[in-house]
Amino acid sequence: MFFIPLSDDVCTIVNASEVLKLDPQNFLKNPLFSEIESIEVSGKVLIFQGVLGNFIEKLVKSCYNDVRESDGSPPMSQEPRHLDNCIAQSDCMPSLEGDSEMAKHKINQHITINGVKRWITADTMQEFAEKVIKLSGTAPEPQKHPFYEYAWNWFNVYSKPTVATVTATTYERQLRAYLIPAFHELAVEDIGPDEVQRLFNSMSGAKTTKDKARMVLNQILDAAVEDKLISSNPLKSRRVKITGKASKATPPYTVEQMRYLIQHIGDIQNPVDRAYMALQALHPLRLEEVLGLAPEDIDCDNMTVHIRRAVTHPTRNQPEVKDTKTESSHRTIGLSSLAVPYLQQMESAGAFLFGGDKPLSYTQVRKMCQRIQRDTGFAENITPIRFRTTVLTDLYDQTKDIKLAQAAAGHTTSAMTLKYYVKGRETSSEAVAAVDRLYSA
Structure with missing residues (x-):
């Protein structure tokens, strides 16, 4: 039997290279290594004692099978010769007589786990490693997800x-x-x-x-x-705190500013610009709802406006026609009598009231608002979102009916209308005067 200076069960590349009389630095590059099954654990290449012993025995048999007599003739005995001139017998790997199942496997190796020596049989080194892990109760580290x-x-x-x-x-x-x-x-x-x-x-x-x-x-x-x-x-987690400055609320135009704009709609040169200003400034509509209007959505006979669709711009200037923002947004509101003359002056053709066959882009709307500001001589920018806030503020201020304002806005809840759109027109002095009138009566 060949003595191999290994640990009980496995050896490192250094141990194996010493046994085979090879330089450890070149061992992995040697063609011999490709014939030896190994396993990598924690970045180290390990070889089982039995596997290396079998490989050495194979080399020895191969050498002595090729031995010739002194005259060059084939050996007298056809049986392979051992180093001590006896029939070769492999002692490197213990075997169990009569165990036919074990004989079927390529690897039959003992290993000590928690102080107990166990025999493990496997067809591949990977199977051997998995069995070792299972017996030792060590689960592989779970794979993480980037x-x-x-x-x-x-x-x-x-x-x-x-x-x-x-x-x-x-x-x-x-x-x-x-x-x-x-x-x-x-x-x-x-x-x-x-x-x-x-x-x-x-x-x-x-x-x-x-x-x-x-x-x-x-x-x-x-x-x-x-x-x-x-x-x-x-x-x-309760520890996570998200802070930051409050976003600037959209201020409504003043009553005086709105009166000025309505009085100067007639000064706007382009008929389409006039019709847009009449609809946007006098009704609590989102810009996307105005851009989604079709000519048949304006019913001047019954004085109504039907909001059935919206036009958004996910990539800024590429319009996308879609349903209204919510189910409540799909609604019918009253048409302002102040807007009717300017809508009737407009010649509309195509699928959309503004834009014809294709709805207006944000760039086209911005240029239109600039023309309206120039033609009317208005001091501030013409901003579509401010008209919606302004109309809802004055609608509630005049009626004190939040449900009516909610329906006109197309909101799911009245809380949304109050929180984001109804700004209130009363001043602090008017609030004090109202209390004084009540308590002095």
Whole structure:
């Protein structure tokens, strides 16, 4: 039997190279090594004692099978000769007599696990390693999921196909501008409250900007919880605080400014510009709703306007026709008598009231507003969103009916109307006067 200076079960490349009388630096490059099955553990290449012994025995048999007599003739005995001139017998790997099942495997090796010697049989080194891991009770480290891969998969599979284009564009912008740069080097499993808080601490701008990023990140981390990658959503930790300056509210035009504009609509040179100003300034419509109007949506006989669709611009100047923002936004409102003469002066043809066969782009709307400002001599910019806020403010101020204002706005709740659109016209002095009148009666 050949003595191999190895540990109980395995040897390193250095041990093996000493046995084979090879330079350790060149052992891995030697063609012999390709015939020896090995396993890599923690970056080290290890060879099992039995496997190396069998290989050496194979080399010895091969050498003595080729031995010739002194005159060059074939050996007298056809049986392979051992070093001590006896029939070769392999002692390097213990075997169990009569164990036919073990004999079927390429690897029959004993290994000590927790002080207990066990025999393991396997066809490949990978199978051997898996059995060792199983017997030792050591589970392989679970594979982690890079955040950027997981986030893009969530966006492309679960978000983009199910939300409006403008919403998907907003989500993608948050991923590219904030989330991917912040967590690019991290796995989903490595993101905790500290990492989340650092993200929002690094962001500047209004709190509404941070809230958009928070909305997207929250959906991604909720998905990770559902996939059991993390036990809880770190964004929902009580320690995480998202602060920032409040966004600037859209101020309504003053009553005096509105009176000036309405009186000077006739000064606008282009008939289409006049019709647009009459509709936008006198009705609580979103710009996307005005751009989505068709000629048949204006019913001058019954003095109504039907809002049935909207036009958004997800990529700024590429219009997209879609349903109204919410089910409540699909509505019919009253048509202002002040607007009727200017609508009748307009020649409309095509699918859209403004733009004809194709709705107007943002660039076209901006240029139209500049023409209106120039023709009317108005001191401030003509801003579509301010007209919606102004009309809703004055509608509520004159009627004190929040439900009426909500219906005109197309909002799902009256809270939305009050919070974002009804600004109030009364001053502090008027508030004091109202209290004085009540208490002095």
